[in-house]
Amino acid sequence: MRATTAPRPRSAPRRTAVVLTLLLAALVPTAAVPAGAAGRAPDPLGVNASGSTGVVTGSAGCPSGPLTDTRQLTGGAALNPGVFSSLASQLDVSLPFRVGAASAALPGDGQVVLSNARGSLTLALTAGSCTSPGLTYNGTTVSGSGTWSVVPNSTPGNAYRGASGTGSFTVTSDATTGTGRLWSLNLTGNLSILQPQVAVTQRAYWGGIGNYVTRTLSVEFRIRNTGPGDAFGVELTDALPTGPGTTRLGPVPQTVGAIPAGGSAPVVVRYRVCGLAVVGCRFTAATRTFLTDALDANGHTETVPVSVQVPLAPVP
Template sequence: MRRPTAPIPRSAVRRAAVVLIALLAGLVVMAPPAGAQGLAPYPLNVIVGSASGAVTSGPGCSSGPLTETRRLTGSTSLSAGFFSGLPSQLGIDLPFRVGGTQAALDAADARVTLTNARGTLTLALQSGSCAAPGLSYNGTAVFGSGTWTVVPDATTTNAYRGAMGSGTFSIPAANVTVGTGKPWQLALSGSVTVLQPQLAVTHRTFWGGPFNYLSRTLSVEYRIRNNGPGDAFGVVLNDAATSSPGVTRIGPVPQAVGSVPAGSERSVVVRYRVCGIASIGCRFTADVQLTVADALDSGGPASFQRTVQVPITPVP
């Protein structure tokens, strides 16, 4: 493992910090089938840095060569598209145990967080131990590599609850001299799984008044329910067309449905011009076309066939 012989110039790191937020064309994903229940794997590749870390000092390990703790905290913004389709924050809380030319991180308290409006994904970092350090230290900066795992979370309001994953990390350099304005860099590589939504569609029909009955304008309320363990985001009703004779879909389509949390339901209404009053047993098949994504905004189309019975009387 090669060690730097001098601290990283802050001006260089400031320039690098701006460039490095061109990160994560990872969490660019192998999309699972829309609405598929279970866990879908995603590559996680992040290279990020900042020049505004803060470092405090405390006691180190109770035994061994690492006699001091240098706790580095900080955060940096992630643009939309880097961690889901939302603007996000990456935060670090890394208590480096340091001593001599060595350092270590313990998964019990070393954390990286990825946070957006939907929730937080927390990673625990590990490199070596008090007895067998896994990182290098030159008196100013810590550098080296290790592993990370997703910290389990079951918070119902966190869209990333139940996530799993693991990988490796590297720290090209992190200035751990006590104070503020400390430059740091971090790279993460691995894969994450998130719980998937599972949509189902039911429907009900209504005329909405005598005029609609006489003009044969039927309203169909499509109820979109999420029966899966994961929340659904960006749900759109793209169409609910029919090829049945004598029936025409009026609309409106497309319609934004929005978020459908696990166990919840949302409704949209589509109108049709249907067969005449004298028709008995009039029915048609609607092809309900949805778009659905998971908490990382990966997903795609989903299709549901519904057989709609046209009410005979003005009041269904």
Template sequence: MRRPTASIPRSAARRAAVVLTALLAGLVVMAPPAGAESLAPHPLNVNASSANGVVTSGPGCSSGPLTDTRRLTGSSALSAGVFSALPSQLGIDLPFRVGGTQAVLESTDARVTLTNARGTLTLALQSGSCAAPGLSYSGTSVTGSGTWTVVPDATTTNAYRGATGSGTFAIPAAAVSVGTGKAWQLALSGSITVLQPQLAVTHRAYWGGPLNYLSRTLGVEYRIRNTGPGDAFGVVLTDALPAGSGVTRIGPVPQAVGALAAGAEKQVVVRYRVCGLLVLNCRFTADVQVLRTDALDDGGTESFPRTVQVPLLPVP
């Protein structure tokens, strides 16, 4: 005969429920905040050209038909919106190893840089090898296509540090006879992923003196901190609207915060009319809305509900 199953004592069941609730609460707390996930790779599509390239000559591959190197250097301005929202500069340093009707670019030293006020993204270009060239050479110009990858960079002041990505390039024409004033064209396509910022908001409520206390004009300092690995740009506190009745937001909103490097913090103050005659147990929830983008101007608005406890005394 089956032995009867012993019932769990009520006190033990209550303790188990408390433990389970605490575990679930811990999971909620430990979940990443909104916006913490990485954004999709940013598409890169750049077309650049110049008639001011400089070509110098050097030795080619150590063996095989590519007996010369024609190093093409130059730069081209990029309008705002081509690479991020800022005006930028594209630079090239392309040592074509040439010979007969063929040429090659090797990723060990073929570089394209994309530079603006936030930093520099460097790409390594590859098309073939000394043993199997991937480009065409006419004796005076090079044409063809290949691939590129982002060159790793860890410079702390470079907003594009830690970026990854890959794609293809095309060279419709590049004059490589030795001299100055050489015309070249370059097209890049592919995608890039940059380190993402992650914002957090804390707050401090204060009266700021007896007059504000008497008029019930409360100041709330919102501290906006970038806790993510990537830098944030175009940060704006767009609103901090209180919920419920009895509290009126005075402002000002919106307020520009500006750029926030990883680990940096800035403060803004929003004022409210609160509580009426009674200050005791007066509190409200403000829906703090913050706009931010990453180094490539991808991003959006995040919401940070903050429960504000109104101070009892008029001292700061």
């Protein structure tokens, strides 16, 4: 019968290599990404605006048909927070009404611009045509309804780039040439804007011998926006650990702010970990991030589990 041989002791160089491998694994940032961004419902748009300082200029109208004159209205109105995102915003109109007899039209070249500190969104307004007017005109006032659609925009840095949408409008405006003209506009419809998406990486560190002795671990969670749309109102609401011997110290929640598409922001959360044994100590943190889109709509929380390997030594 062959004698059983005892396992050979692991050599010192090999033990060192194992320790170094574990240490390097703890220092390399790891990432976790949710299964994918869920489709978001379109955001409703509802804007009522009016002004008393509109400017109307006159020029030639359609080359043929009953609409012989143009009455170009330009004006603006401030929008309160909550109308177009949570920010104070501005609505500007440029509406070249074609008028004549008892009818008028906006044959596809009327524009409304909604803007705030994040960017701007341009809508094209249409009501009838030169040969088939869609608005009424009594010699002084234009009124009626039509449709709008988003003018495509891909300007970098504009939070409303890539938006799409359609809807309807109603308008009433003094169309006599001059300044100080009264006008009112109502817009309703739906917008689809580019959506953000959360991914999370982590870097765990002790931050000094004192924290190592007390087993107070700092974890820098880097919240990344991997979606095509900018994220706003970002907040890390929790990063609860699972695993034996790990307690979250905080702080949570933490306000992050805005993260543009492709950008990231760091958030540090501290944990009490491991007790006496550091080798092989790890845990999973369920990060919960709240965010909204550029309209401060579709607010939702994304949960991303992140695996954290506890470093072996009190190095930065």
